[in-house]
Amino acid sequence: MLVVSTIALTSAVLMAWRGPAYGDFLLGLIVVSLAVLLVLAFVRLQADHKVGVHIGDLVEKHRRIEELHRVDSLTGALSRAYFLDAFKVQMKGEGGRSGLALLIIDIDRFKWVNDTFGHDMGDAMLAHVGRVLTTRFPGALVGRIGGDEFAIAFAGPVSDKTCRWAGERVLETLREPARLLQRTMQTEATVGVAWAPEHATSSDDLISRADLALYEAKRAGRRCVCTYDAGLMKKQQYDSFITRELRAAILLDHLELHYQPLVNLSDGEIVAVEALARWRHPVRGLIPPSEFIPVAEDSSLIELLGTWVLRRACRDARLWPDIRIGINVSPKQLQRPEFADSVVDLFAQEGIDPRRFVFEVTENILLESTERHKDQLNRLRSCGVRLSLDDFGTGHSSLGYLREFTFDSLKIDREFVKDLGQSETSRTFVAAIAHIGRGLGMSVVGEGVETEEQAKMLHAAGCSYAQGYFFAVPMSAADLTEYLKSPPEPVVPSDWPRSLAGRQA
Ligand code: C2E
Numbered sequence: 419m420l421v422v423s424t425i426a427l428t429s430a431v432l433m434a435w436r437g438p439a440y441g442d443f444l445l446g447l448i449v450v451s452l453a454v455l456l457v458l459a460f461v462r463l464q465a466d467h468k469v470g471v472h473i474g475d476l477v478e479k480h481r482r483i484e485e486l487h488r489v490d491s492l493t494g495a496l497s498r499a500y501f502l503d504a505f506k507v508q509m510k511g512e513g514g515r516s517g518l519a520l521l522i523i524d525i526d527r528f529k530w531v532n533d534t535f536g537h538d539m540g541d542a543m544l545a546h547v548g549r550v551l552t553t554r555f556p557g558a559l560v561g562r563i564g565g566d567e568f569a570i571a572f573a574g575p576v577s578d579k580t581c582r583w584a585g586e587r588v589l590e591t592l593r594e595p596a597r598l599l600q601r602t603m604q605t606e607a608t609v610g611v612a613w614a615p616e617h618a619t620s621s622d623d624l625i626s627r628a629d630l631a632l633y634e635a636k637r638a639g640r641r642c643v644c645t646y647d648a649g650l651m652k653k654q655q656y657d658s659f660i661t662r663e664l665r666a667a668i669l670l671d672h673l674e675l676h677y678q679p680l681v682n683l684s685d686g687e688i689v690a691v692e693a694l695a696r697w698r699h700p701v702r703g704l705i706p707p708s709e710f711i712p713v714a715e716d717s718s719l720i721e722l723l724g725t726w727v728l729r730r731a732c733r734d735a736r737l738w739p740d741i742r743i744g745i746n747v748s749p750k751q752l753q754r755p756e757f758a759d760s761v762v763d764l765f766a767q768e769g770i771d772p773r774r775f776v777f778e779v780t781e782n783i784l785l786e787s788t789e790r791h792k793d794q795l796n797r798l799r800s801c802g803v804r805l806s807l808d809d810f811g812t813g814h815s816s817l818g819y820l821r822e823f824t825f826d827s828l829k830i831d832r833e834f835v836k837d838l839g840q841s842e843t844s845r846t847f848v849a850a851i852a853h854i855g856r857g858l859g860m861s862v863v864g865e866g867v868e869t870e871e872q873a874k875m876l877h878a879a880g881c882s883y884a885q886g887y888f889f890a891v892p893m894s895a896a897d898l899t900e901y902l903k904s905p906p907e908p909v910v911p912s913d914w915p916r917s918l919a920g921r922q923a
C-alpha cells in the first residue's frame with residue numbers, strides 16, 4: 419500500500435510539474451504495480467491459509483495425544499498420572515471442606531482370569547470394570563491406577579457408614595453378570611476406603627491410608643470392603659517389625675518345629691505328625707503362626723521359612739522312621755516355578771525318601787489354581803510326595819475344583835469338628851464331606867478334635883484319621899520321641915476301642 423501511495427503521489431506531482439505525458443506513463447506503472455501487488459497478496463493469503471490448516475492439525479493432534487495420556491485407552495478411566503493430579507486438586511478443595519472419600523478397588527483373582535481364559539478376557543474384564551465405574555458412578559473421579567487396580571473419589575459428606583455403603587455399591591455393581599467375549603462373567607473385587615479430612619489432608623497420605631484398608635480387606639479374605647482406622651497403621655508397624663525379626667530368626671535358626679500326631683481312628687495308632695512352626699521371640703515371647711505366617715506370605719519370607727521347615731523336618735524325620743510328616747505349604751511357594759525341583763533336590767541332599775512326606779495345601783489353592791500350581795503339585799506327586807487338602811470347608815470351596823487335582827487326603831477343618839455333638843448341621847456337613855472324600859479315593863482326617871465325643875462322631879461319620887488336643891498337642895521333636903516311646907496310659911471308655919482313649923499330652 420505504501421508503495422502504491424508513493425507511486426500515486428509521485429505521478430500526481432510529475433503531472434503537475436512536467437505535463438500529462440509523464441502522467442500517462444506513471445498511471446500505467448501504477449496499474450502494473452497494483453496487479454503485481456494483488457498477485458503477491460493472493461499468494462501470501464494462500465500460504466497463510468496453509469499454515470493455519472497446519473497449525474489446526476497440530477493443535478488437534480496435541481489434543482488427541484493429551485486425551486490419550488489423560489484417559490486409559492483400554493478402560494476409559496483416567497490414567498494414573500491424570501487421576502493423581504485431579505485427585506490432588508480435589509483434595510485441596512472438597513477434601514478440606516465438605517469431605518472426599520477415596521475407594522481403591524482391586525479385582526480379585528485377576529491373574530487367574532488371565533491364566534484360565536486368556537489375556538483377551540483379562541482385557542475385556544478391565545474394560546468392563548472401567549465402563550461400569552465411569553458410567554454407573556457419574557460425577558465421581560475414576561482412574562485406573564495399576565494393572566488391575568482402580569480408584570474412585572466421591573465428594574460429599576463422609577462417614578464410616580456412607581463410605582462402607584459406597585464400597586458395597588461398587589462391589590454389587592461389579593458383581594452383576596456381564597457378557598464378555600461370549601461368556602457370562604462376574605467380576606469380584608476388594609475395596610479399601612479412606613476419607614478426608616478425617617484420615618488425611620494430603621492426597622499422598624489419603625492414598626496410602628486407602629491402600630492400607632485394601633491390604634486389610636485382602637487379608638480378611640477379599641470380596642469385601644474395609645475402611646481405614648488408626649489401628650491399621652499400628653498393625654502395619656507391627657507387620658514390619660515381624661518381617662524384620664522373622665528374617666533374622668530364620669537365618670539365625672531361632673525358630674522351632676513342633677509336631678502334632680495324627681491317629682488312625684480305627685486302631686489309635688499314630689500314623690503321621692504335622693510339622694508346625696513355632697517362634698519364641700526373645701522379648702515378645704511366643705508369637706503364634708496366625709501372626710507371622712500371613713506376614714511371611716505377603717513377602718518373600720515364606721519361601722525362606724518353607725525351606726527352613728522342610729530341612730528341619732527332614733533331619734527330625736530320621737528319629738521316627740515309621741511315621742509320615744505333614745508339611746504346610748503356602749500357595750505362594752507353589753507359585754515359584756522351581757519350587758518342586760528345589761524340594762526334590764532338598765530331599766536328595768538330606769538323603770530322605772519323599773514318600774515319607776505329606777504336603778498340606780489349603781483349599782484356597784483350588785480357587786486360584788493355575789497351570790503352575792498344577793504342574794508343581796503333579797511334579798511333587800510323581801516323585802512320591804502325598805498331597806493333603808487342609809482346612810477343608812472354610813475357604814471358598816467348590817466341589818468342582820476337586821476334580822482338577824488329585825489329593826491323597828482331605829482334612830476337615832476344626833470349625834466343623836468343634837460343634838459336633840451340639841449341632842446337627844455340623845454332623846451332616848462332616849458326614850457329607852467324609853462321604854465325598856472317600857468316594858474320591860481320599861482318606862479323611864478330622865482336625866481339632868478336643869473331646870472324646872467329637873472323636874467318636876468323626877469315626878461314625880466315616881473319617882479314618884483324627885488330630886487334636888484330645889489325642890496330643892503339638893510338641894518338640896525331643897518330646898515327640900519320648901511320647902512315642904511311652905504314650906500316656908489311655909483311659910478307656912466302656913464303648914470305645916481301647917487304643918482310641920484320650921492320649922492327652
Ligand atoms: P493347620 O495347618 O490347620 O494346623 C493345625 C492348627 O490347629 C495348629 O495351629 C494346631 O496347633 C491347631 N490345633 C491342633 N489341634 C487342635 C485342637 O484340638 N484345638 C484347637 N483349638 N487347635 C488345634 P497352629 O500351630 O497355631 O498353626 C496355625 C496355622 O498356621 C496352621 O494351620 C497352618 O496353616 C499354619 N502354619 C503353621 N506352621 C506352618 C508352616 O510351617 N508353614 C506354613 N505355610 N504354614 C504353617
Ligand code: MG
Pocket residue numbers: 692746778808
Ligand atoms: Mg495343616
Ligand code: MG
Pocket residue numbers: 808809829831865
Ligand atoms: Mg488345618
